Amino acid sequence: MASRMSRRLLLTLLVVVAGALLLAPIASADLFSPESGGSKNADDIDWLYKATFAIALIVFIGVEGVLIYSVVKFKARKGAVAAQIRGNTRLEIGWTVGAAVVLVVLATLTFVKLDSIRNPPDSSPDGLQLADTSRRLPPNGKALNICVNGQQYIWRYTYAADCKGGKNLGAPFSYEEMVVPVNTTVTLDIEAQDVAHSWWIPKLGGKFDAIPGYTNHTWFKVPGKFATKPGGTVFFGQCAELCGRNHANMTARVRAVSVTEYQAWLERRKADIKAAEQAAAQQRKQLEGSTANSNPAGPAAPGQNPARPTDASSTQNP
């Protein structure tokens, strides 16, 4: 009685767990393969996972099928004597060749897809048309480059063709949310300022380490359909390298918008940054003036502190 009860309990538990796994949208959306849909490289990575999984499934069903068949067919019976077999050259050569063929097929599929995963394509005709840059590039040599900089605990994006040696000083930037035009090949130069971080927006492709003093490169190209609704589409990600106590808060967002929305946003960013810089310069002047006059009231009232100019509008929607 007790054992039947516990068996029923176990069965109920199994059904509940299986149901929860199947019904949870996150669990069932990409249960066996990486997220994809936001960029072709992510789709290709996803395809490779699924192809590998299909081959593994065929091997699994084959092996388990023969195993179960043999266990049932040749189980011990009264009076039966097991055949004594020693070696089978044909069978042994067969499964060695079979395993080698599986490896060759997997390697071929991977190398066929590798090119389109690593190398960015051209921007579409209705994407943003851009100047030349100098990294792993689309065939026509043109891409929108963004410098990604990991910092404890925030991502900074600088919209500049050259990220090296302070050449991107003065270029527009944003924190946490990157805004990009659709149909446009976006190349990323990924770096870190302090410790190792990891850039990862699953739907837009693979994970890339952000290492101080070293630049990693990747790319993505968001299809035009993601800009049809106003405000575009946001792809979420998260720093994927444990980088310190606030690692969990180091989220990243990529907002894909239409080309015109992107250009308007970039102009707004430039104007906002300029206004914030002017305000900071103004306050600096006041501060210097007040110290020169040794004003006892102090340089700046609370709340007037020239904060990081980005904070005011870094999370603003385009």
Ligand SMILES: [Cu+2]
């Ligand atoms: Cu991090």
